[in-house]
Every structure is written in structure tokens, then in C-alpha cells.
């Protein structure tokens with residue numbers, strides 16, 4: 001198995017991408033403090049809430065500044081793009097958070113987007129692990145965030161529709177469409193309660209499961225109360241299952 005550094009979490013809305021990204025960030029930064037970069041690629045911006053961090057600036061804000069002000073462009077000339085990226089990071093306990101913000105307006109400022117993506121690429125070099133909470137499939141990741149990903153986690157719950165979406169994403173990942181290079185991809189079943197006809201459902205879509213995460217009432221309660229998932233007891237069911245998954249995927253974990 002190739003070494004896993006970048007993990008992107010995708011899947012249909014509401015399947016648990018943000019929850020799983022947050023718990024991955026937390027588990028990895030407890031084990032490898034200072035070595036973890038989190039990227040919130042969801043335009044709705046969720047990781048700031050689930051990690052309890054305050055985000056002042058997004059990549060989208062930076063893009064607007066670069067396009068609109070000479071001063072910002074001069075700053076860029078003065079040093080590597082990643083230094084500019086560093087100025088918009090939020091700092092958490094053992095990890096840093098980069099927030100993408102809103103996608104660019106149609107009508108492409110290609111050079112600027114290329115530059116920003118290059119900045120992200122070089123920023124990632126400074127960390128051992130990078131977790132991306134991505135709102136859609138790999139095609140959107142490729143355009144805005146990164147060109148290659150070591151592990152694509154495709155989330156689904158027990159609904160047939162989320163499994164179909166997952167199957168579509170896994171297909172795109174396999175074919176290497178849209179120029180994104182996905183080294184390894186797998187289905188993660190979330191909110192498993194054990195009373196569903198799981199095998200039957202899975203057989204229908206013909207997918208194999210990389211990991212199963214249990215329904216965890218505490219996760220849902222913390223989310224409802226807008227409490228950071230960093231406050232969640234680590235021996236709760238979902239964080240425990242996330243650590244088990246990481247042990248399987250990352251030998252050093």
C-alpha cells in the first residue's frame with residue numbers, strides 16, 4: 001500500500017463528510033501534532049464550526065484581493081505563494097485550517113486560480129497529513145484544490161440514493177477523468193445501526209466497503225447544539241471507529 005498523505009472526503013450531502021473530516025483531523029492531530037493541514041473545500045464552510053476555529057479569511061477572499069489590489073500582487077512578488085497562503089490559515093490544537101470559501105464566479109481568471117492552487121500544493125508540502133472536506137466529487141477538487149489525492153473516502157449512509165452517488169464518484173475516480181489522480185478510493189458507510197438490510201443494499205450497487213461507522217447519538221447532539229466535535233469524548237462510538245479505520249490505513253498511526 002502506498003503511503004497516505006492526502007485524504008479527501010466526498011459523497012452526497014448529509015452523509016457525514018464534515019463529521020468524518022473533523023474526526024480524522026482530530027485523531028491525526030492528536031497523534032501527529034503540528035503535522036496536519038485541514039482544508040475546507042465546502043463553499044458552505046463547515047469545518048470552522050465543527051473544529052471551533054474562527055476563520056478570518058478564505059482563499060476566495062484572497063483571490064478577490066489579488067485581482068483587485070496592486071498591493072496584494074506586490075506581496076506575492078515578494079515571496080513564495082505559500083507564504084501568502086500561510087497568512088490566511090486558522091490555527092487549531094495540533095493542526096492548521098485552510099478555508100476555500102466561495103467558488104470563483106463563472107468567467108475564469110485562470111492564471112489567478114492556477115496560482116492559488118499552486119500555493120495550496122506547496123503549502124501541503126509542509127505537512128505530513130492533509131484532510132479535505134470536499135462538497136462534491138473529485139472533479140471539483142481538481143479544479144480548485146489539488147491535482148492528486150492519495151485516498152478518496154466516499155461517504156454514503158444507508159439510503160439507496162447516497163449509495164448510487166457514491167458509485168458514480170468511485171467510477172469517476174477509477175477512470176481518472178477530469179485529470180485528478182486518485183491513488184486509492186473506498187466506500188465508507190456511515191450511520192450504520194445494524195437493523196438495516198445492509199448486505200442487500202450493497203449487493204445492489206456492487207460496492208465493497210472500506211469502513212463502517214456507527215450511528216453515534218452524541219455526534220448528532222453536539223452538531224445540533226453547535227458544540228465543536230473536538231469536545232466529543234474520544235471513546236464515543238464514532239471517534240473510536242475512525243481511529244480503527246486510521247490504524248488500518250496508516251501503519252504509523
Ligand SMILES: Nc1ncnc2c1ncn2[C@@H]1O[C@H](COP(=O)(O)OP(=O)(O)O)[C@@H](O)[C@H]1O
Pocket residue numbers: 011012013014015016017018019020190191213214215216217219220221223224238
Ligand atoms: N455517525 C453519525 N452518527 C450520528 N449522526 C451523524 C453521524 N454522521 C453524521 N451525522 C449527522 O448527520 C448530519 C450531516 O452530517 P455532515 O457531516 O454535516 O454531512 P455532510 O458534510 O456530508 O453534508 C449532521 O447532523 C451530523 O450530526
Ligand SMILES: [Mg+2]
Pocket residue numbers: 017018019042046
Ligand atoms: Mg459538510
